[in-house]
Every structure is written in C-alpha cells, then in structure tokens.
Amino acid sequence: MSTQQGKILIVDDDVDVLRAARLLLKRHFAQVDFEKNPQKIPYLVSNFEYDVILLDMNFTRDLSSGKEGFEWLDRILDINPKATVVLFTAYGDVEMAVRAIKAGAVDFVLKPWENDKLLATMQTAVLTHQAKQEKKAGGATLHTDNVLIGDSPAMQEVMETVSRVAGTDANILILGENGTGKDLLARHIHTLSQRKEKPFVSVDLGALSESLFESELFGHVKGAFTDARDDRSGRFEEANGGSIFLDEIGNISIPFQAKLLTVLQNRSVTRVGSNKAAAVDVRLICATNRNIQQMAAQHLFRQDLLYRVNTIEIQLPPLRNRVEDIVPLAEYFLGMYRKKYNRPVAFLHETLIAQLEKYDWPGNIRELQHAIERAVILCQGKTLMPKDVFVKTNAAAEQFDTGFNLEDMERNMISQALKKCNGNITDAAKELGLSRAALYRRMEKYNL
Secondary structure (H helix, E strand, O other): OOHHHOEEEEEOOOHHHHHHHHHHHOOOOOEEEEEOOHHHHHHHHHHOOOOEEEEEOOOOOOOOOOHHHHHHHHHHHHHOOOOOEEEEEOOOOHHHHHHHHHHOOOEEEEOOOOHHHHHHHHHHHHHHHHHHHHHHOOOOOOOOHHHHOOOOHHHHHHHHHHHHHOOOOOOEEEEOOOOOOHHHHHHHHHHHOOOOOOOEEEEEHHHOOHHHHHHHHHEEOOOOOOOOOOOEEOHHHHOOOOEEEEEOHHHOOHHHHHHHHHHHHHOEEEOEOOOOEEEOOOEEEEEEOOOHHHHHHOOOOOHHHHHHHOOEEEEOOOHHHOHHHHHHHHHHHHHHHHHHHOOOOOEEOHHHHHHHHHOOOOOHHHHHHHHHHHHHHHOOOOEEOHHHHOOOOOHHHHHHOOOOOHHHHHHHHHHHHHHHOOOOHHHHHHHHOOOHHHHHHHHHHOOO
16 A cells, blocks of 8 residues: 555644645545544544544643643544554643653654654654554565665674574674664564564663653553553563563663663563562563763673673674665665655765765764655655755765854754764763753754
C-alpha cells in the first residue's frame, strides 16, 4: 500500500484547525475524516478502520494540561490496541511529548504546525501502520539494516564482531557518537540472535525522569502512586525471552545504577509497590555516547555495573571516519525518500558527491539522512545538487561559505561543540551554556 491510500481521522474541537488540517492532508491521503466532538471517538474507532488518528490533547474541559488527550488516547487503545495515534496541541513541551509516546502515541505535533512537518509525520505514521499490518499478514516489512552496511574497514570490523557475538547471550555495550546508528545496530544484533522470534524492547534512559525510572523499567502495581490506576508490567518483563536495549545508559544516576545492577544480578524485577519478585530472562544490549570508562574512573558510573553490561564492547565509528560509506548511504537514502515522496530525483551530481565526502558530518548518519530527505522533498529536477543538500542553514554551508549570517554562525558553533564533545548532548549543552532541551530544539532547527 502507498501513503496516498491512507485513511486519516482528525479529532479536534476547533473548527478552524479541522478545516486547515483536512485541507492540507486530503491532497495526500485517500480519505480524511474529521470530528469536532470527542465523545464520538468510541463509535468511530469501533466501526471504521483508520491508518492514523490525529488527536487533539486539549478539549473544552481542560485547555492546556493535555489530560483529556491522554484519557482519549487510553480509550482508543482500549478499543483497538493496534491503533496508530498522533497527538497534537498548542500547549506541548518535551516532557509532554515523552509522556505521549510512553502512553502509546507514535508521534507528537505542536500547533501551529509547519505543513511539511505535519505531512511528513502523518506519512511516516501511515507507513508505520501499514508495515505493521503487512507484517501481521505475512507480507514484506521495512528494513533498515542497509544503514549499517559499509565497505569501510571500520564498519567491516564492526560487522565481523557482530557476526561472532550475535548468536550468543553475551551482554553487549555499543559505544558511539549521536547519530551513528547504535539503536539500529542493537536491533540488528537481536535479529541475528537465537532470540529473534521474541520481543525486542528499546528504552531511551536519557528521556526518563527519575520519577518514572523504576515504574517504566520494572513496572508497578495498582495504587503504587497517584496515577497508578492499574497493574502494569515494566520494560524488562515485556522483553522476557527476548532482548532489551538500554540506550544512553551513561545518563542514569548512581542510585538508579544500583537498582539496575540488582536486577541484572538477580535476573528478576520487583514492581513498584509490590514485594513479589518476578524472574526475567533477557539479553542485555546497552549503548552510550559518553566515555563510560572515564566516568567509571571518576566514580560517576559504577564499575561493577560496567562489568555487567560490557561483556562485549563494540565501537561504532563516526561517519567522518568511514568516508567510503558516505556516498552509498546517501544513495540509499535518496532511493528511500524518492519512493516515499514520489519524487523524480534519482542521481547525485558529481560536485555534490565531492562535497558529501569533504564534509565532516558532526550529526553522523542521522544528519546525512535528514539532509537527503529534505533535499528530495524540495528538489525539482532529477539530480541532487550541492545547493539542495547544503542549504545556508545547514552546517555544511559554513565549510564552503564564509559569510556572517547569525543563524549560520549559531549553527556552526553548535556543530563545533558537538564535534568537540564527540556528539555528547549533555556535554555540548554545558559547553554552549544551554539546557539539553534548548540544544535539542536548535539541533532540530538546523537539522543536526
């Protein structure tokens, strides 16, 4: 199925929002329904099939907290656990976005939206839903392993190590800068393991607040805290029999490192509010962009926990150290987004190839992917040119342009800070005098 065949439901009590969203989306999807009254959601979800539901988080009872949106999200998923829901609101922040994803939404969009961003979000959500349906029916699924394949000696060494250890149950620690594909490598290891038919559960520890850490990882029982309305299993229990991927493990505090160590030693978890331990059998894969050995030497990371998680240590090289792979990756992304957005562009110009290889890509594969996606969307011809990829707000422009545009200078400073800190967001934010959230916003603005 193509994205153009998608069926969308928009639920918002603002008629102007409904009209604007429908006007944009109906040009790209086969069916776009809208509903002003959220009370009709149960009827619509029960009687009609939608690829994606675009759900407002704030209705007339509550204008800014998002409480109603979370309640309706729970209701939708109770009726149809396979529903794909995107939430949107004018009163969102990073914390609310994280809560939305944890509650079962696939994405989160802020109002007022940028048309291209809303469209891309909805197209991705539809593709995700369709891929799940195809997988359920035994059809083809989307593959991302191509991002990991490379002819460079550095990547060949990585993949050789993976081939030797994937079939074992050894704990693996993946090291590398942001954007190098640590999450993809973890999933690839799982697909090559003897646990491939069991769950692969990914947890971004850097996005977990301390108040949610235990509940998210270990689960909770009803009444354990204010919002614990039901018993809930944690991510370790969900991964039982399979693999659990703990991303950004270097970001957790010493007290929670101790709790995690206890679980790994005892191979059991105790839900928050309970005294009963449940045995878990998981293959542990962790990742961090920080110098975790140095952290251990400075007593910022427990040495005994490090021994537990790094039975095998794999270092993913930054993209600037695997120049041979840059063009094949760019061509892979070109083909992927050419098909996704139905664009005629099919080639990389020779001058663009030279600049792709010359640029140091501080954002690594993620930056390259975003740059090619944007270029494919905007390009009008059949060949991508340097101006399509290296626009003025992109860090690459500073390597070929010595102007004094303020946005260019800010983008360049962020790129240099990321490079100096080896892609570590926390350290780069401190270097720039910004909060992590502020740095993330600027990275998104400049497509880093």
